[in-house]
Amino acid sequence: MSPSVPLQEMIRAIRSARTQCEERGVIQRECAAIRAQFRQADNGGRSHNLAKLLYVHMLGYPAHFGQMECVRMIASPRYSEKRVGYLGAMMLLDEKQDASLLITNSIKNDLSNSNQYIQSLALCTLACMGSAEMCRDLAPEIDRLLRASNSYIKKKAALCAVHIVRKVHDLGELFTKAARSLLTEKNHGVVHGAVVLITELCERNSETLERFRKTVPDLVQIMKGLVISGYSPDHDVAGISDPFLQVRILRLLRILGRNNEAASDAMNDLLAQVATNTDSTKTVGNAVLYETVLTVLDIKSESGLRVLAVNILGRFLLNNDRNIRYIAMTSLQKIVGTDHNAVQRHRGTIVDCLKDQDASVKRRALELSLALVSASNIRSMMKELLSFLSSCPPELRSQTASGIFNAAERYAPSQRWHIDTILHVLTTAGGDVRDETVPNLIQLITNTSELHCYTVHKLYRALLSDISQQPLVQVACWCIGEYGDLLLTGECQETEPVQVTEDYVLDVLETVLQSHMSSPSTRGFALTATMKLSTRITENVDRIRSIVSIYGSCIDVELQQRAVEYNALFKKYDHMRAAVLERMPVIEKNSQGHTNGETIKESQTVKVKPGEPQQPANQVQANAAFYTVFSIVATVTVYEKDGVTVTLSCEKQSDSGLTVTLTASNSTESDIRGFTLQAAVPKSVQLHMKAPSGDSLPARGTAKVTQMVLVFTFADMSEVYETKVSPVTS
Amino acid sequence: MFALVANQKVVIDWPCFWVVLGGSFLPRGVYTVLLFKMQFMLLFSRQGKLRLQKWYVPLSDKEKKKITRELVQTVLARKPKMCSFLEWRDLKIVYKRYASLYFCCAIEDQDNELITLEIIHRYVELLDKYFGSVCELDIIFNFEKAYFILDEFLLGGEAQETSKKNVLKAIEQADLLQEDAKEAETPRSVLEEIGLT
Numbered sequence: 067m068s069p070s071v072p073l074q075e076m077i078r079a080i081r082s083a084r085t086q087c088e089e090r091g092v093i094q095r096e097c098a099a100i101r102a103q104f105r106q107a108d109n110g111g112r113s114h115n116l117a118k119l120l121y122v123h124m125l126g127y128p129a130h131f132g133q134m135e136c137v138r139m140i141a142s143p144r145y146s147e148k149r150v151g152y153l154g155a156m157m158l159l160d161e162k163q164d165a166s167l168l169i170t171n172s173i174k175n176d177l178s179n180s181n182q183y184i185q186s187l188a189l190c191t192l193a194c195m196g197s198a199e200m201c202r203d204l205a206p207e208i209d210r211l212l213r214a215s216n217s218y219i220k221k222k223a224a225l226c227a228v229h230i231v232r233k234v235h236d237l238g239e240l241f242t243k244a245a246r247s248l249l250t251e252k253n254h255g256v257v258h259g260a261v262v263l264i265t266e267l268c269e270r271n272s273e274t275l276e277r278f279r280k281t282v283p284d285l286v287q288i289m290k291g292l293v294i295s296g297y298s299p300d301h302d303v304a305g306i307s308d309p310f311l312q313v314r315i316l317r318l319l320r321i322l323g324r325n326n327e328a329a330s331d332a333m334n335d336l337l338a339q340v341a342t343n344t345d346s347t348k349t350v351g352n353a354v355l356y357e358t359v360l361t362v363l364d365i366k367s368e369s370g371l372r373v374l375a376v377n378i379l380g381r382f383l384l385n386n387d388r389n390i391r392y393i394a395m396t397s398l399q400k401i402v403g404t405d406h407n408a409v410q411r412h413r414g415t416i417v418d419c420l421k422d423q424d425a426s427v428k429r430r431a432l433e434l435s436l437a438l439v440s441a442s443n444i445r446s447m448m449k450e451l452l453s454f455l456s457s458c459p460p461e462l463r464s465q466t467a468s469g470i471f472n473a474a475e476r477y478a479p480s481q482r483w484h485i486d487t488i489l490h491v492l493t494t495a496g497g498d499v500r501d502e503t504v505p506n507l508i509q510l511i512t513n514t515s516e517l518h519c520y521t522v523h524k525l526y527r528a529l530l531s532d533i534s535q536q537p538l539v540q541v542a543c544w545c546i547g548e549y550g551d552l553l554l555t556g557e558c559q560e561t562e563p564v565q566v567t568e569d570y571v572l573d574v575l576e577t578v579l580q581s582h583m584s585s586p587s588t589r590g591f592a593l594t595a596t597m598k599l600s601t602r603i604t605e606n607v608d609r610i611r612s613i614v615s616i617y618g619s620c621i622d623v624e625l626q627q628r629a630v631e632y633n634a635l636f637k638k639y640d641h642m643r644a645a646v647l648e649r650m651p652v653i654e655k656n657s658q659g660h661t662n663g664e665t666i667k668e669s670q671t672v673k674v675k676p677g678e679p680q681q682p683a684n685q686v687q688a689n690a691a692f693y694t695v696f697s698i699v700a701t702v703t704v705y706e707k708d709g710v711t712v713t714l715s716c717e718k719q720s721d722s723g724l725t726v727t728l729t730a731s732n733s734t735e736s737d738i739r740g741f742t743l744q745a746a747v748p749k750s751v752q753l754h755m756k757a758p759s760g761d762s763l764p765a766r767g768t769a770k771v772t773q774m775v776l777v778f779t780f781a782d783m784s785e786v787y788e789t790k791v792s793p794v795t796s
Numbered sequence: 797m798f799a800l801v802a803n804q805k806v807v808i809d810w811p812c813f814w815v816v817l818g819g820s821f822l823p824r825g826v827y828t829v830l831l832f833k834m835q836f837m838l839l840f841s842r843q844g845k846l847r848l849q850k851w852y853v854p855l856s857d858k859e860k861k862k863i864t865r866e867l868v869q870t871v872l873a874r875k876p877k878m879c880s881f882l883e884w885r886d887l888k889i890v891y892k893r894y895a896s897l898y899f900c901c902a903i904e905d906q907d908n909e910l911i912t913l914e915i916i917h918r919y920v921e922l923l924d925k926y927f928g929s930v931c932e933l934d935i936i937f938n939f940e941k942a943y944f945i946l947d948e949f950l951l952g953g954e955a956q957e958t959s960k961k962n963v964l965k966a967i968e969q970a971d972l973l974q975e976d977a978k979e980a981e982t983p984r985s986v987l988e989e990i991g992l993t
Contacts, residue, residue: 146974313911388877392879
């Protein structure tokens, strides 16, 4: 092994440079020398120069000026130069460079060289960086080598063919026959190459796959030979005979046995034998067992064999080696849908893995645990998952939170448990939950009317201790707004009641309003809740009035708008206030409607703004997250001015549609002609306005004009629209 | 138009499906294509200095540098007792530390991680046998030899020879060939030829 002295000297010089700057200087000098040498005629030191350039390239410095030198060196008759030239080609050239095409001819010549080591260089380079054109050019050569050469070349040609097939799928046809015959060879390297090639051919073409199914008995035979045969020193790894070949054969069997009963039967015995006989104390044995398990689970194996495979995975779960535990969980994840009961047996071990130190193992354990939650184990699993949530790494928190919510929704044993679970998640990981959590929880709470008192008490207490978790604060504010009166009664069946006065409750809401931790939408919730309490408390209505009027000049536009409207509700429309702020009815359960990022709006708002200019629809878009919740009233007078009265009545038509009837009447002395009604809705809602019954309002209310409007939404709740009345008096 | 709620689950899942496949999507029946391929192998020191890089997929120099930088950072941040496998982008990374060098392979989705560990181990054994108790300095000063050994063991990302003995024999022969070729070229004086100097 003669050292290339100039190369090693340069490496030493670079390494002894003390600063980055010094190193750059050394390298610049060397590169200049190398470039000069390249320009000179052949001087015997070419391979050293190129090697030096490759070293510099590995350090990260530009070396593109060496590309042509590589091409020249590959064409050289000297082996040492060819060797370094090809290495340079693999490092500096790739199929995206134009210069790579120039070496095609050299490779072609070298493929037919009498010296096998030169052939080997060409094959290696072609398999590493051959472009599609090069592959097409040289495929016939490779096929020739596959048939007639020694085993050293055959094994390399086989893998070269694999690369060609990956690059140009159609060329697979060319190699099919040769691949078949290679299976019968004795040399392990050749058989290995053949198996890899056949695997690739079968994956690319289903006809080829059909043809190669006939080789299953041969493969089984080869495999048996490896498993049963005695110690073979050449290929032995810790007692396993040629594990690399075994794994490859198992993989090919998997592809051949998929969806095919006959093939799966033929390999059944062999798989059972490998599964039972392979020594699992070392990694290499486990590698073969792992591949066996993957194969068994993918083909149409009989149930006994499947049970055996799952049991192997179960054993893996108990292995001390973390790697083995990790891959066991990966595999179990794949079959948890189909072999659910088998995987359930190992639930305990899987849940223990949640406490592992490694984040990858934790992630796997989490996914698998969530998949294993069922109606029978929901309580114990949830305990584990909740304790995991409090200690899990931050990148897993939102996944855990949403997994817990899904599981709770599907398998909750009782409403109270469901609400408790969600509240627990919100207190521990409130910042990582999805946006839909808040409306979903509100819906859940509204529908559980028997627990309103319990829920509001719990949320009130949560709010007293911590107002930083926004989703929790939003739900709590909403709840207090709706059910604050239950707090004040001082009674509760399900939990210890609080002894509060109205002032305390308003204090809490005001704290939320004023806190810098509250987001704008949270403050909106708090303001609305405060407003709603005005109908539920008796003594401190003035305090609420003053809060609302203060926020009428708030710098936040949304908050200001709300405050102004509520002010109006106090002043001009006080007679409507009680009706408008009535308690919410039971919201009907809508399906998992997460419209691609839009939040569900649960508001039924009748905006009363006669005379004001029409507001653009998107000002009340979902993103504002202002869930102004009023109750639906059968008929509401929305406009009453100058003798013209417009009333609105709603009727639920279907799950996603609502019929609104607008009725207009005129109590003045003169007729009104050219009367039109216009309506605007936000983007999540569609509007169908039917033709009005007429466009003139006769005097003294002798007749009315009605118009039907059909409103459709994605979620069946949102309906925010405005009406504009534009009469043209005659 | 109404974007029925039922369909939305499909909409959300679809992008994930493509990411998992990563490589070429072939017209198949109901099952996924099994992808087995080693995309690249990197050797780097504990300070993050690259000692060997072998790429089996065509990427520009810039992309290679970016991938190397990110991956080296990710692997070096792992604690000693952690799993040898990690998911990175849409690949599986299998890595193992031998003395001061990290050996890192990127394999595709369906590949067997445990056998990849064995491949890494086999490569280390070959280096060890060749250099006689190999250390990082050997690989630094004889990097081209490390490449030659790797190219005798893996071809196009797949193992080509499963017998340690045969790989080492082939390297030996190739080295001899190189020596003979060099000998034949060195111009010798007439005196040297007849053995007088």
